[in-house]
Amino acid sequence: MIKVYNTMSRKKEIFKPLKKGEVSIYCCGVTPYNSPHIGNARPFVTWDVIRRFFAKSGYKVRYVQNFTDVDDKIIKAANKHSVTWKDISEKYIAVYFKSMDALNVRRADVYPKVSETMADIIAMIQTLIDKGFAYVLDNGDVFYSVETDKNYGKLSGRKLEDMLAGARVEVDKRKKNPMDFALWKAAKPGEPFWESPWGQGRPGWHIECSVMSLKYLGEKFDFHGGGSDLIFPHHENEIAQSQAALGDENSFAQYWLHNGFITVKKPDKSNEEEQVKMSKSAGNFSTVEEILAKYPGEVVRLFLLQTHYRNPLEFSEERIIEAQEFFGKLAKAYWQLDELTRKVHAGEFIKDTSDKNFAITVSPAGGLAEEGERLLSNFYAAMSDDFNTALAITHMFELSKEISNYYGEFTEGKILPVKIDGDIILRVQAIYMEMAEIIGIFEQPVPRDKDEEKSAAEPELVNALMKIILSLRQDARAAKNWSTADKIRDELKAAGIVVEDTPQGVTWKFNAQ
């Protein structure tokens, strides 16, 4: 049973797919006029996890995400740089994909574009006019008439009267009602345009998502999502025009999911508690590209998923560094498991417990197996409860600790490599990777610490020199010449090399900085 918080009802509801075993999702994509910032990335990472979860739970998923490639901001950017709107949109669609790829966001099944859906958009507007929900002005503008819609405001919980009272917009006098919104905008001189029954122009905002979602998912589909700033007016208007055109107030999306914002500390405020939404218009954003220049994509992804998608999330380097440390621990267990499974495959776990001289009656890894199954079950339970990735991730973290504990005991020789342990290790690895797949990590080269990493990154010479240096230090230690030993360690540290004396011997690594 999967529960989801539906913005329409303001409640968590039990998810019932329209078609058994299938899920259809439409997520509002970007208007490609500049680079996506970390806040823009949140819904896409969120939906990426949701679809992975559904797919892993046995659903057939169809995921559609649009590009609004015909838009005022794109036209503005094009004019500014003396290029075409298409140059701008293509450039930033490429940037979008590059950033999302780095975050392991899987591609949608379809990426419809406004420019490629023009005929359908015009047809839907015509339907709305024919049915009396929209009207055409002399200059060729077409507006949707909110007063024809008794349900207008049902998603955002607003009444027309209330909105009028507080409207700060400059009201276009030609509108029948100030809240009426444009379905089609007549082209002004120098603007790109498409031919329509109402003259040359281009679609208004909202209409493209109605058309594209209905075209690729049908008159009813399961999920529609995006950031919470889209609730009003964007999604409200999508609902109005779609249901008016279809003549069915139960059509269109069945569940509306909205993610919270990425926030940043408010500048020039003494109170540090105060947060403000990250947005392009406010100019207080960090682009995904900038962040990826400093931190791996999977770390950024983990950072985004460590807070429930509906809650606000403060962007700060401190938090990302914390996520990086956390990721490092998950990665450590990944490699420990890797080593153990290689031993299993190499036939090291073959000791037969039926040997009468063998006292063990219970597999040493039995506890690990039990924990693994329990945590996997908890993991799914967390994801089933409105996609609680924050909780799910802690279950994976707990499993990583269990793995590390087992690995530690194994390397200390406390565990005999019996055959059933081998089977358990393979199962635990499968569980661990299943969790990783849903979260969407370990799809890029998993960082290793210590030996492997440094030997891969540094020339043999460094290893050879370190061997000599550490050997000299061991001589000093053996002679209880602590000051020399510590001096070597301190100076190496200053040079960026950390030496650790562990019970298993001396190790060294490059400082993470």
Next chain:
RNA sequence: GGCGGCAUAGCCAAGUGGUAAGGCCGAGGUCUGCAAAACCUCUAUCCCCAGUCCGAUUCUGGGUGCCGCCUCCA
């Protein structure tokens, strides 16, 4: 002004009608020549006031604070 959301330890963050996961930081311990790493242990009257209830952090009402939407916006 209207509408919506949030308020949990120094910080981040889950969650439940029966006195609260996890992470970071901090403290103590094991280990160690020391340090690091690792592991163990410890750290919360759940914003305030009423109400419902045997019992509320969890439900209801009111308040306070913060955020967002009502204009482009993930």
